[in-house]
Amino acid sequence: MIGFIVNPVSGSGRGAKIWKVIDEELRNRDIPFRVRFTAGPGDAVRMAKEMATDAKITAVVAVSGDGTVNEVIQGLWETSLTNPTVFGHIPAGSGNDFARGHGIPADTGKLELFAAACRGPRWRRGYRPAGIEKPHRRQFHRLRV
Template identity: 55%
Template sequence: MLGFIVNPVSGNGRGAMVWKQLEEELRQRNVAYLVRKTSMAGEAKQLAVDVLQNGSVTGIVAVGGDGTVNEVVNGIHESQVACAFGHIPAGSGNDFARGHNLPRDPLQALEKILQGNVTKTIDVLQLNGMVAINSVGAGLDGQVAVTANRARYKRWLNKIKLGVLAYFLAVVRVLLTYKPCSVTVVIDDRQETLENVWLIAVANISSYGGGMQICPDAVPDDGRADICVVSHASRWSLLRAFPLIYTGKHVHHPAARFFRGSTITIQSERPMVVHADGEMAGVTPITVNVARRRLTILS
């Protein structure tokens, strides 16, 4: 039996509309299921834990955006119960769906989940007692994630189906005032000390922030994370180069350096805000460990 965790307010109410479609389809097909709906931020994790206490649940489906995905996967991680994970996108960014080529149409996504014959096992990123499955970021992108999630214009943009622009506007807003700092990064046994660091992104898939191709070559099941470090650049040169990130062409910019590794430690001269899948996850110093092929997803 499948358990569904639904965030009704994701995508400015799209979650509720998507669930209405799904529920009607499930009933018409006489599919047995459990459903729990969130009523506040952060609740999806505990709901996933509660659903997994039902011994007949073999898979959990998150209906919402990347924040809901993160919470549900953390619930699976905390419960230590083996189960498959499915996702039906209903958020503004939907990077997990993009990164794994999941259908955007709710009924098509449900059909693939119900078939259950296509699965893959992916890595997860472990940090601070939690996990991320898309990316972890420190510095400017951590501050951007916090700013975008709090912005009033995000809800308005979601209403007109332009929610991804919230991240773009947040980047411009934060970049105008953010101050880079010195950072030491240890990737496996290699240490890099860098000055004037704007951000460090640790990626399990290619995109974050609603389609920004931060690490275009990231592979979610190779046991390694791709790391992008942006440093030694002026504020205005970054603003001019920023559009390149949507096509991945920033990889040729002299301010961007790329690494791969399975254990990444980030220390900075002053605390840098850290995000995990776009949600606030503390400040530096942090260590991110790649747990290889830890989560089975229905794709």
């Protein structure tokens, strides 16, 4: 199961709009997921920790801008020794410096990259999804201590 942490107000509401597209895509493909929406500072840290310690969740994806990405990574980092977790990011902010710096496309029309990653044969805790070609790997990052 994929865990999503969405900041609905990132990018002046772009986070909520992008989430609608992702939600529909996941439901059409019968991909199991759990979603949590942030309401203020610190929420994403707490949510990321909760998701990282949930054995059912194999990856945590931030649908947000740079601030929420920072919080999600902080939460995953704090649990990485005991629960290494795959991190993904779908840019929804106004600047998206993290995405740009990691070669993650900001074009929501490229959600096929994400869908292709979800079709990988198996998700393994702590590893990139298997069977993903190079362009798709940019959507996911493995956290290491």
